[in-house]
Amino acid sequence: MENKTEQLIFEKSIPGRKAYSLPNLDVPGQNLTKLIPAEALRHNLNLPELAEVDVVRHFTNLSRRNFGVDNGFYPLGSCTMKYNPKVNEEIAQLPGFTDIHPLQDESEVQGVLELLYNFEQYLCAIFGFKAFTFQPAAGAHGELTALLMIKAYHQQQSTVDCRLSTVRNKIIIPDSAHGTNPASVSLVGYQAIVVKSDKRGNIDLDELRKVVGDDTAGLMVTNPNTLGLFDEHILDVAEIIHKAGGLLYYDGANANATLGVCRPADMGFDVAHFNLHKTFATPHGCGGPGAGPVGVGEKLEPYLPVPRVIKSANSFQLSADRFPKSIGRVHSFHGNINVIVKAYAYVLALGAKGLREVSENAVLNANYVMNKLKDYYYLPYDRTCQHEFVISAKWQKEKYGVKALDIAKRLLDYGYHPPTIYFPLIVEEALMIEPTETESKETLDAFCDAMIAIAKECEENPDLVKNAPHTTHVKRLDEARAARDLKLRF
């Protein structure tokens, strides 16, 4: 039964069957076909025709095949699939938030403006910045917003000081960077310069000095980086970039290791984005909706998108006029408000102490799993990790021809969502694991047991792993074809 392929709802359709029964129209003199202009009426819509119960069963069955953090452990490195408390959903669904419209008069939406104003203050306290914008709808969007501000800043600088005639058009990025970083750089017309990591997974300072110069617009870095390692020379990195006249961008998409522990602004960063949908327990997946607020220090504050929420006397206003240097809007209205409300509720519920505990537990859990697995999988950077770590299937590949992809697929048979694989690019056969703080020791132990069992299977029965998954509805897919030969309709 379970493995039976589910027909499309169109295939289940029976002509004439209905999921509703409406009374006949009894308004005198009214005729439906007259209410709708003839040119707008269509007769062959090709919609599925089913009874309500069949529609409900169809979609419920399909939803059961999906994997989500609500039905299993989801250690997807970098993307943070932590559990999202349901109370945040309830709060975001309060009519005071859902029934307002962004074009309403400011006097009628004081509550949501106050929320934005307060949350900006909280994020400033958590990350050390001077101001925030909530407009960006995702991390990559935050990167773009920040780079536009950096560009506006350099343009302004060169008009103030004409000795700065050299064009600053290069952004330095470590080789462990998230793929969105170089993409955002080219989107604003800058050039990405890659700098190597050293043996401990830090930015190689000698390599950095070689590429820094008058043409450096800035540096983009994630810290802890995508290896899950905190850069031990971050203050030196900041000094090198600032001395050259560049700005420092902090990719804080995933801030799960640092809450209440350290702040990017204190490390010398001028600007940063943070994914509410990763760190602040708002659900995400399938491309959204998210929120990637951007925080800025003194140098970039004038360039923040408008309108900004300001407070005067006892009320809140939206202002654009006060910020003439702003880069303008990067999103309609004020961003994905619903996502912001969930994150706000999460921050209020935890408070300063609770947020610090989030990070302490995220780091503890990651180190616990890493140390349990490192005898079975190659660990390229063997030092204390932060919220995530990267192991490699190098041993399994060399000895038994089993790749990271095969291990990821085999995990599905054990009931786990696979970790991120083949990223970061500098680790061969990478498996990037982020357990998050929301998992119990029992769950982590069970996951480690599955990983260890798979390592044994690689030895004893490599074909079992290479042909996995065996228990899922859909078996091994041709992933290259799935990405290149898209069929988005049927």
Ligand SMILES: *Cc1c(COP(=O)(O)O)cnc(C)c1O
């Ligand atoms: C997820 C992530 C991003 C991109 O965030 P989106 O919301 O997916 O655009 C950027 N950098 C890092 C380090 C990330 O983990």
